[in-house]
Amino acid sequence: MKTVAEINERIKNGRAVVATAEEIIEIAEEQGYRKAAEMVDVVTTGTFGPMCSSGVFINFGHSDPPIKMQRVTLNDVPAYAGLAAVDAYIGATELSTTRGMEYGGGHVIEELVAGRDVRLHAEAHGTDCYPRKEIDTTINKYNVNQIYMYNPRNAYQNYPAATNSTKRTIHTYMGTLLPEFGNITYSTSGELSPLLNDPYYRTIGLGTSIFLGGARGYVTWQGTQHNPGQKRAENGVPVSLSGTLAVSGDLREMSTRYIKAAIYDKYGISLFVGIGIPIPIIDEEMLAFTAVRNSGIITSIADKSGNVRLDETFTYEQLQSGSVEFRGKKVKTAPLSSIGRAREIAGVLKEWIEGGRFLLTEAVEPLPMENKINKLEIRGIV
Amino acid sequence: MKKVKVKLHFPRKWLGRPLISELITKYGIVFNILHADISYDSEGTLIAEISGDDDSVNNALAYIDSVDVKYKLYNKSIIIREEECIDCGACTAVCPSEALTMDSNNKLRFDKEKCLVCELCIKACPLKIISTEF
Numbered sequence: 001m002k003t004v005a006e007i008n009e010r011i012k013n014g015r016a017v018v019a020t021a022e023e024i025i026e027i028a029e030e031q032g033y034r035k036a037a038e039m040v041d042v043v044t045t046g047t048f049g050p051m052c053s054s055g056v057f058i059n060f061g062h063s064d065p066p067i068k069m070q071r072v073t074l075n076d077v078p079a080y081a082g083l084a085a086v087d088a089y090i091g092a093t094e095l096s097t098t099r100g101m102e103y104g105g106g107h108v109i110e111e112l113v114a115g116r117d118v119r120l121h122a123e124a125h126g127t128d129c130y131p132r133k134e135i136d137t138t139i140n141k142y143n144v145n146q147i148y149m150y151n152p153r154n155a156y157q158n159y160p161a162a163t164n165s166t167k168r169t170i171h172t173y174m175g176t177l178l179p180e181f182g183n184i185t186y187s188t189s190g191e192l193s194p195l196l197n198d199p200y201y202r203t204i205g206l207g208t209s210i211f212l213g214g215a216r217g218y219v220t221w222q223g224t225q226h227n228p229g230q231k232r233a234e235n236g237v238p239v240s241l242s243g244t245l246a247v248s249g250d251l252r253e254m255s256t257r258y259i260k261a262a263i264y265d266k267y268g269i270s271l272f273v274g275i276g277i278p279i280p281i282i283d284e285e286m287l288a289f290t291a292v293r294n295s296g297i298i299t300s301i302a303d304k305s306g307n308v309r310l311d312e313t314f315t316y317e318q319l320q321s322g323s324v325e326f327r328g329k330k331v332k333t334a335p336l337s338s339i340g341r342a343r344e345i346a347g348v349l350k351e352w353i354e355g356g357r358f359l360l361t362e363a364v365e366p367l368p369m370e371n372k373i374n375k376l377e378i379r380g381i382v
Numbered sequence: 383m384k385k386v387k388v389k390l391h392f393p394r395k396w397l398g399r400p401l402i403s404e405l406i407t408k409y410g411i412v413f414n415i416l417h418a419d420i421s422y423d424s425e426g427t428l429i430a431e432i433s434g435d436d437d438s439v440n441n442a443l444a445y446i447d448s449v450d451v452k453y454k455l456y457n458k459s460i461i462i463r464e465e466e467c468i469d470c471g472a473c474t475a476v477c478p479s480e481a482l483t484m485d486s487n488n489k490l491r492f493d494k495e496k497c498l499v500c501e502l503c504i505k506a507c508p509l510k511i512i513s514t515e516f
């Protein structure tokens with residue numbers, strides 16, 4: 001048994017032993033869980049995938065005379081400004097009013113991370129206290145007051161693979177899906193993925209300090225659609241859609257290596273977000289959780305045309321092999337999230353911790369273990 | 383030495399000669415099939431790489447022209463701006479020929495020889511870093 005405070009002492013002294021979520025698998029196999037749990041202080045995880053529920057809050061600062069911004073665009077991409085005078089939120093999937101699906105919120109966010117200038121246009125009706133009715137200027141991450149990412153749902157614990165039962169190609173946020181179960185796509189970093197290494201959220205909770213887009217960020221809330229009640233396999237790992245995280249961090253410190261705009265053909269814009277979460281090995285049970293392998297992680301599969309209910313399941317080891325047996329034929333499988341970069345993130349976080357530059361935080365409150373997912377009923381309006 | 387990539391278009395109910403073996407025996411070319419989609423009842427396509435000395439390849443193409451099979455030469459090739467690639471793998475989902483695959487280290491591998499220049503990957507890449515070059 002180790003406390004997070006004890007682990008932090010070791011990190012400060014440069015003596016902490018850190019392994020990535022891939023490395024720990026071998027260590028656990030060689031040493032056994034108990035010995036490995038004594039040896040290793042922290043396991044680092046990583047993921048780098050398209051996460052649509054992402055966006056950035058910006059406070060632009062006041063102009064002279066001032067404006068209460070109402071309709072705001074950044075490089076012609078609308079931002080939500082129904083907040084105080086010069087606060088706005090730009091979401092990753094918002095589309096450009098001039099370039100349609102070629103450019104969107106994700107691109108604006110990537111440009112801001114890169115430090116480039118972005119065109120700001122804002123309109124207002126004008127008030128006694130905010131007389132200005134229009135403004136055109138450029139902003140960047142250095143000349144605004146605050147600019148921080150706030151992503152309401154990232155790091156899905158487990159996400160179903162996708163396929164297509166129809167006779168035509170369909171274009172989805174899970175990529176291009178070929179007719180008649182012509183391919184299967186999946187999005188996960190599997191054994192490297194944060195919440196798959198802490199399936200019951202024993203160490204990851206509100207206030208957990210994380211790697212976000214190359215900067216230090218925090219888990220700030222349960223993610224939207226957080227669904228801890230999902231069916232779980234014997235090792236505790238959920239077998240389909242389950243836990244999610246809301247995360248936040250300072251965009252100024254982020255890097256375009258870990259924040260990248262994405263265009264999914266005929267679907268729209270998304271944002272690749274890099275997240276890494278350190279897991280303190282407080283006891284043998286946590287070590288056992290982090291030693292999970294792709295062969296022990298199961299996911300379901302969904303027909304993205306919505307026509308057929310599919311009951312098949314696959315392990316991530318099967319999906320990562322490049323093809324699976326599905327409905328009597330060999331079907332090609334393809335990833336959407338970058339495992340290479342997920343591995344890199346786990347490695348960077350490991351270096352930060354080993355170098356004493358990143359201390360762990362204890363969650364101030366755990367994520368809920370009970371939560372009901374509601375459907376949106378279409379009800380009569382009174 | 384000449385090497386060309388061609389798409390052969392067979393008409394419906396093609397009853398022509400055994401074209402490929404004729405090409406090989408007559409002209410001494412190497413005929414490497416990359417992709418075939420042929421059946422008696424519908425139009426078929428075959429994508430192949432033909433190599434041999436210049437004259438043989440030219441004569442082979444002229445011969446294809448003289449029978450009822452149409453062909454199209456590929457003069458484009460696919461280029462990937464590799465330094466910008468994040469190895470997400472979205473392009474491998476649509477590639478019909480295994481020219482794009484993920485290697486055991488989860489890195490993208492592009493085998494130009496197998497590429498059919500179908501251009502499906504250009505649209506599928508979320509970073510838009512794949513294009514064609516003439």
Ligand code: SF4
Nearest residue numbers: 477497498500501503
């Ligand atoms: S153009 Fe792209 S998708 Fe088509 S065969 Fe070549 S690499 Fe594969």
Ligand code: SF4
Nearest residue numbers: 467468470471473507
């Ligand atoms: S889809 Fe684009 S970024 Fe992703 S692996 Fe292929 S070329 Fe690289």
